[in-house]
Amino acid sequence: MEGEQFGWGREEGGWRKGPWTAHEDKLLVEYVEQHGEGRWNSVAKITGLKRSGKSCRLRWVNYLRPDLKRGKITPQEESVILELHALWGNRWSTIARSLPGRTDNEIKNYWRTHFKKGKPSKNIERARARFLKQRREMQQISQLQSGGGQQQQQKLSQDEAADAASAVDSGHAEVAVAPLAATLPHDDDGLQIMQEMAPDMDDLLYCYPDMSAYSYSYEDIIGGSGGGTISAGGSTSEWSSEELDGGATWTWGSLWNLDDVVDNVDGASGACCWEPAGTPCCRISASLSTS
DNA sequence: AAAAAATTCAACCGCTTATTT
DNA sequence: AAAATAAGCGGTTGAATTTTT
Structure with missing residues (x-):
C-alpha cells in the first residue's frame, strides 16, 4: 500500500x-x-x-501541469495582479490568463494574504514601521546637528513635505518624492519606500528598483474610485482604481508604471483624484533617478 | 525553550456554465 | 430538447509551517 x-x-x-x-x-x-x-x-x-x-x-x-511557474510571485507579477484586480475585481481566472504559469488559485491566495482590504500585508506594515522609525531618527539627528551640512536631498524633501502639510488642509497636497537611493528602506519583497506622499494622509508611495511604482492608501483617505496620470520623460501613464465592493474602507490608491521611463528622469509628475465628495485630492510630483 | 498566535496555500465545497449523450 | 455528465469558477477551510511572545 x-x-x-x-x-x-x-x-x-x-x-x-x-x-x-x-x-x-x-x-x-x-x-x-x-x-x-x-x-x-x-x-x-x-x-x-x-x-x-x-x-x-x-x-x-x-x-x-508542467508549464506551471514555481516560486515566489515577482514584483512585476504583483503589479499585474494589482492592476488587473483593480480592473476586474475577483475574476481570478481572468487575471490568471495574463500571468503565464500562475493559477487562479495561486493569485487568489496571494491577493487575499497580501492585499485583502483592512489587512495590509505584514511586510508592508513592517517596512512602514521601519521607515517611520528611520525618519524619526533622521529628524533627531538633523536637529542635533542643526546648521550642519545635512544632505540636501533630505532637506529639500522635508521642506516640500511641509508645503504639502499646509496644502492638505485645502484638499490638495503636493509632495516631492526623493530620488531613489540605496539607503532607502525596503521590505522583504524588494519594495523600496520612497517617501510619504502627504504627511497628513496615511499613505505611502512605494517604488520598485525597476522604477515601477504604486501607492497604497489607507482608510481615511478614500472610499471610492479614483484615477489620474503620471508622466515623466515625455511619456504619460494613466491609472484608475475602481471602488472595491461597496464602502471599502481600505484600498490601494493606484499604480502606475514607469517601465518605459529610463535613465535619470527628473520631474516626473502626476495627479490623482478621488471621487467621493470631501475626500482630498493629492498631486504627486516625483523626481526619480535610476542611478 | 516552549507555547501560542499568525500565516500560508493545497484542497475542499457548492454553484454555474459548457459539453455530451 | 432535455437530461446527464464534465469542466470551470470563486469562496472557504484547516493542517503544516513560520513567527511572535
Whole structure:
C-alpha cells in the first residue's frame, strides 16, 4: 500500500481526500501523458486511483501541469495582479490568463494574504514601521546637528513635505518624492519606500528598483474610485482604481508604471483624484533617478 | 525553550456554465 | 430538447509551517 499518510488524508464515500501522495501524482501524470488532459472521471477507472475526477483535475491544473511557474510571485507579477484586480475585481481566472504559469488559485491566495482590504500585508506594515522609525531618527539627528551640512536631498524633501502639510488642509497636497537611493528602506519583497506622499494622509508611495511604482492608501483617505496620470520623460501613464465592493474602507490608491521611463528622469509628475465628495485630492510630483 | 498566535496555500465545497449523450 | 455528465469558477477551510511572545 502506498503511504497511508497521517493527517486528514482519509477515505470518504470510496474517494480518497486530502493531500496527494507522490505515488498518486505519478499515476495521474502517467494518465495525462497517455490520454491527455480532460476526461478526469476516467482516471479512477483506468488507473485505479481513488480520486474523484474533480480532485484529479484540480491537482493537475494547480500543481502537476508542467508549464506551471514555481516560486515566489515577482514584483512585476504583483503589479499585474494589482492592476488587473483593480480592473476586474475577483475574476481570478481572468487575471490568471495574463500571468503565464500562475493559477487562479495561486493569485487568489496571494491577493487575499497580501492585499485583502483592512489587512495590509505584514511586510508592508513592517517596512512602514521601519521607515517611520528611520525618519524619526533622521529628524533627531538633523536637529542635533542643526546648521550642519545635512544632505540636501533630505532637506529639500522635508521642506516640500511641509508645503504639502499646509496644502492638505485645502484638499490638495503636493509632495516631492526623493530620488531613489540605496539607503532607502525596503521590505522583504524588494519594495523600496520612497517617501510619504502627504504627511497628513496615511499613505505611502512605494517604488520598485525597476522604477515601477504604486501607492497604497489607507482608510481615511478614500472610499471610492479614483484615477489620474503620471508622466515623466515625455511619456504619460494613466491609472484608475475602481471602488472595491461597496464602502471599502481600505484600498490601494493606484499604480502606475514607469517601465518605459529610463535613465535619470527628473520631474516626473502626476495627479490623482478621488471621487467621493470631501475626500482630498493629492498631486504627486516625483523626481526619480535610476542611478 | 516552549507555547501560542499568525500565516500560508493545497484542497475542499457548492454553484454555474459548457459539453455530451 | 432535455437530461446527464464534465469542466470551470470563486469562496472557504484547516493542517503544516513560520513567527511572535
